[in-house]
Amino acid sequence: MSLLFxxxxxxxIQGMFLIMACPKAPDGPPPVQNPDETTESQMNAExxxxxxxxxxxxSAAVFQTTLKATNDSHIFRMGIPTQVWAFxxxxxxxxxxxxxxxQLQINFTNALELPITLAISGHGLLSPANDCTLNENAxxxxxxxxxxxxxxxxxGLYYYFAAPQAEALSERGLIGPILVDAPNPDPxxxxxxxxxxxxDIRLDTTTQIATFEPENPLDQWExxxxxxxxxxxLVNGKLNPDIVWPDGKSMLLHVWNISGAQLLRLSATAHxxxxxxxxxxxxxxxxxxxxxxLIYVTEELIDAGIFESxxxxxxxxxxxxxxxxxxxxxxHGLTLAPGQRASLVWTPTEEKSLDTHLEWHDAKNGKYHAxxxxxxxxxxxxxxxxxxxxxxxxxxxDFVKNDxxxxxxxxxxxxxxxxxxxxxxxxxxxxEELSDAGLVSFFKLHELESPSTLEPGVYELWLDNHTHTxxxxxxxxxxxxxxxxxxxxxxxxxxxAGNLGVVDTVLFDKAQDIGSRCRTIAQLTIxxxxxxxxxxxxxxxxMSNTLSFETPASNxxxx
Numbered sequence: 001m002s003l004l005f006x007x008x009x010x011x012x013i014q015g016m017f018l019i020m021a022c023p024k025a026p027d028g029p030p031p032v033q034n035p036d037e038t039t040e041s042q043m044n045a046e047x048x049x050x051x052x053x054x055x056x057x058x059s060a061a062v063f064q065t066t067l068k069a070t071n072d073s074h075i076f077r078m079g080i081p082t083q084v085w086a087f088x089x090x091x092x093x094x095x096x097x098x099x100x101x102x103q104l105q106i107n108f109t110n111a112l113e114l115p116i117t118l119a120i121s122g123h124g125l126l127s128p129a130n131d132c133t134l135n136e137n138a139x140x141x142x143x144x145x146x147x148x149x150x151x152x153x154x155x156g157l158y159y160y161f162a163a164p165q166a167e168a169l170s171e172r173g174l175i176g177p178i179l180v181d182a183p184n185p186d187p188x189x190x191x192x193x194x195x196x197x198x199x200d201i202r203l204d205t206t207t208q209i210a211t212f213e214p215e216n217p218l219d220q221w222e223x224x225x226x227x228x229x230x231x232x233x234l235v236n237g238k239l240n241p242d243i244v245w246p247d248g249k250s251m252l253l254h255v256w257n258i259s260g261a262q263l264l265r266l267s268a269t270a271h272x273x274x275x276x277x278x279x280x281x282x283x284x285x286x287x288x289x290x291x292x293x294l295i296y297v298t299e300e301l302i303d304a305g306i307f308e309s310x311x312x313x314x315x316x317x318x319x320x321x322x323x324x325x326x327x328x329x330x331x332h333g334l335t336l337a338p339g340q341r342a343s344l345v346w347t348p349t350e351e352k353s354l355d356t357h358l359e360w361h362d363a364k365n366g367k368y369h370a371x372x373x374x375x376x377x378x379x380x381x382x383x384x385x386x387x388x389x390x391x392x393x394x395x396x397x398d399f400v401k402n403d404x405x406x407x408x409x410x411x412x413x414x415x416x417x418x419x420x421x422x423x424x425x426x427x428x429x430x431x432e433e434l435s436d437a438g439l440v441s442f443f444k445l446h447e448l449e450s451p452s453t454l455e456p457g458v459y460e461l462w463l464d465n466h467t468h469t470x471x472x473x474x475x476x477x478x479x480x481x482x483x484x485x486x487x488x489x490x491x492x493x494x495x496x497a498g499n500l501g502v503v504d505t506v507l508f509d510k511a512q513d514i515g516s517r518c519r520t521i522a523q524l525t526i527x528x529x530x531x532x533x534x535x536x537x538x539x540x541x542x543m544s545n546t547l548s549f550e551t552p553a554s555n556x557x558x559x
Contacts, residue, residue, distance in 0.1 A: 048241040048395075050177070050195050053094040057105070063098035064105040064147075069112050069162060069174055076232055077239050080207040084173040085112060085162075091237035092197050092258065093176025096160065100180050104150040105129055106160070108140065115139035119163045120178065121339060122280075122504030123151050124476045124531045139164075151528075155182040156280040156502075157341035159258050167228060167260045168212050171201055177256050182282070189276065190250040190345060190408050194243065196358075196395065198255065198336075200230030200262045218370040218378070225368040225440060225469070227261025227338070233360055235394050243348075243395055246402035250347040252276075257336040257498075263470075263507075265326075265361040267292040267333040267391070268346055274410045275334060277343035278501030280479055285414035287500055289344075292333040292361045292391070294324050326361040328387050330494040333361055337472040337507035340498030347407045348397045356397040362389040366469035366510040368440065380439055382468035414500060416483050419523065420458070426450045426524060429464040429517070430471055430508070443467060445534065454529050461524040464517040465508045474505045477531035480522045485509055488516045 057064035067088060073081035074091045087093030098104065106126065108118055117139050119125045128134065132146030140146045162174035169175075177197050204210040212228070214220055223229075235241055245251065253273075257264040266273070268291055275287040295301075326333075336342060348356050364386040371379055427449035435441040451459075461480065465471060479502050485493040493509055509518040526532050 048236050048238060048243065050092070050095040050197070050236055051088070051090050053088075053096040055098070056107070060102070062103045062105060063096075064107060065094075065096060066107045066109075067093065067118070067160075067176075068109040069116065071112065072173070074173065074237065076201060076203065076207065076234065076237075078207060082203065082207055082209060084209070085169070086173045087176055090176075091173045092199065093160070093174070095177050095179060095195060097179045097181065100153065100155045100183055104153060104178075106148045106150070107145065108148050109145040110140045110142055113142050115141050116162045116164075116169065116174075117146075118148055118160055119166070120150055120153070121159045121161075122474065122476055122479070123153075123158075124533070125163060126150055153178070153180045154281060155180050156278070157254060157256060157343065158279075159256055159339075159341075161258075170258065171228070171230070171260060172209060175199075175258050177254075177258075179254060186276075186282065188408070190252045192249065193252045193254065195236070196253060196255045197236050198257045198259065198262075198264050198266075198394070199234045199237075200259045201232050201234060202228060202230040203232055221380070221439070222368055222370060224442065229261050229367075230259065233262070233392055233394060235358075240393055241395055242398055244398045244400060245348050246404070247350045247399040248347060248407055249402050249404060250345055250408035252343060253346055254341075254343050255336065256341045257338055259338050261338055263338070263363050263365055264336040264340075265292070265333045265363045266336065266394075267359045267361055268348070269355065269357050269359065271346065271348065271356070273334055274345045274408075275342055275414070275497050275500065276345055278503050279341040279498075280502040280504060282343075283414045283501045284417075285412040286345075286410040287414040287497065288410060289334040289497060290332050292329075292359070293327045294391070295327055296324050324390055325387055326363075326391055328364050330496065335363065335496040335507070336498040337470070337496070337505065339472060339474050339505040340503065340507070342497055342500075345408050345410075348399070350399045356399075357393045358395040358397075359391040360394050361391045362387045366467070368469065382440075416495065416500070417481055417523070419460070419483050419521070423458055423460040423523070424451045425460045425462065427462045427464075429466055431466045432468075440467075443471070443536075454526060454532060456526050456529055459524045459526065461520075461522045463506075463508055463520050463522075465520070466511055466517045468510050470510050471508045471536070472505060473508065474535040475524070476504075476533045476535060477528035478524055478526045479504050480506055480524050482506060482520060482522045485518065485520050487512055487518050493518065 053065040055063050055065060069085060069087060070089065072084050072086040072089055074084045076082050084091060106118060110116055115135050117125055126148035128146055129149035130147040133144055135141050158178035160176055160178060162169040177195065202210040214223065232239060270291055272288050272290050275283065275289065277283055334344065350356065364383065366383045367386055368380065368382050369384045371384065429446050429448060431444050431446065432440045433442050433444050481502055482495055482499040485495055496507055499506055506520065506522065508520050511517050
């Protein structure tokens with residue numbers, strides 16, 4: 001007998017008890033709910049809404065808003081306030097929304113005790129738009145204000161954040177979303193929109209933000225190679241919020257992954273999600289991502305050697321083979337690397353599932369782990385425990401009656417744009433650098449081939465990942481269109497959702513075998529050579545010395 005049948009049967013039995021036990025209701029009109037009364041689900045759904053930044057400029061050509069960075073507190077879990085920094089008192093910061101062709105200006109006040117400034121994803125630091133006072137590092141001193149001007153932003157999803165030391169500042173709360181609308185949006189897309197900002201945070205046992213310099217050297221090693229992974233998954237600054245939604249009504253979801261290092265592998269229970277836009281504008285077609293199924297771990301799987309024994313120091317939930325794990329098929333679920341964004345259409349339907357959720361699923365992305373082996377010795381491995389963690393609910397859906405049965409349906413399928421011939425070539429590779437003890441110490445980005453000077457224009461980019469972990473790189477002053485991903489045997493890999501269309505942040509797949517590589521080929525368009533740079537988003541939104549850049553004495557093809 002299936003679990004589904006048992007649930008329905010119990011509902012039927014409960015209904016029979018209610019019919020037999022409840023007396024007939026008296027005649028008369030049904031009770032009227034007080035409009036001031038709201039259900040818990042409605043309250044949670046309202047709390048999920050992002051505050052909108054206000055436009056303080058009357059002209060249509062300029063969107064000028066105000067942001068103030070302050071000390072604040074925010075409740076993430078257990079009802080205990082966590083000390084944070086926040087823009088205008090909100091975690092994440094207010095949603096800045098305007099139409100393409102409008103000039104964005106931010107009147108920024110720094111009420112913290114350290115000098116900072118603002119930056120926008122894919123564009124770098126903002127420039128002063130007035131004669132404000134900056135310190136010797138071009139930062140805004142504590143207690144000072146400055147009007148900052150942003151470069152022209154085309155249609156798409158972006159995020160703003162405080163800099164420098166952006167990883168620490170962002171986790172403390174100084175980060176927020178931007179949506180730039182197209183001048184003529186697609187009229188066929190659903191008009192109902194939902195904004196979901198995914199993030200994670202690492203809290204200590206007192207529910208305060210954990211130190212960025214852990215004492216345990218094994219934790220330091222993992223953070224250096226994996227980036228700082230949080231232990232609490234958040235949506236719009238909330239833990240497991242609710243959406244109240246009309247049954248069967250299509251919604252347009254705008255999703256940001258603003259975490260520092262957490263891969264977002266998103267799935268909707270028993271539903272398909274249809275991607276319609278990337279970070280930097282609409283797709284030429286639709287890419288559909290089915291939900292991720294679960295695999296129940298049997299003795300046969302364990303005997304097959306898929307799981308290894310050992311106790312992981314920091315990540316205790318992957319030390320023992322799980323009872324259930326997520327299917328690793330890359331064609332299922334929508335994958336967004338740290339810093340990536342996408343828009344998709346989702347039609348939640350109560351009939352398809354008893355419980356409908358947006359879920360986070362673990363992925364086999366080559367994270368590094370330190371753990372004890374059976375002899376009590378310390379072992380370091382890439383990929384140990386990947387995919388073992390069970391899915392976690394990000395958003396719960398509560399349904400209400402839908403008076404409008406019309407729903408959205410996808411049309412043409414998306415296909416990557418074909419490669420252009422005759423473009424100048426940029427060839428890079430990422431390698432592991434080992435310590436004297438033979439452990440991976442850091443990663444290095446090598447330039448193998450490139451033009452003598454980089455100017456605004458279109459290039460063919462090859463990036464070979466020779467490491468056993470995925471890398472997430474952000475390209476400032478440039479955009480990319482990924483055309484294909486292949487291993488050393490020319491086997492084609494699935495292009496993940498965050499890499500589709502025009503993007504500024506790319507997930508580079510890992511090498512499958514020792515001595516091998518995985519190659520990503522993309523069309524790179526440099527818009528501003530003066531700010532063009534490559535940033536490691538897996539480690540920090542600032543350039544980190546963990547990922548260095550090296551130019552060999554002579555250029556040439558990769559070995």
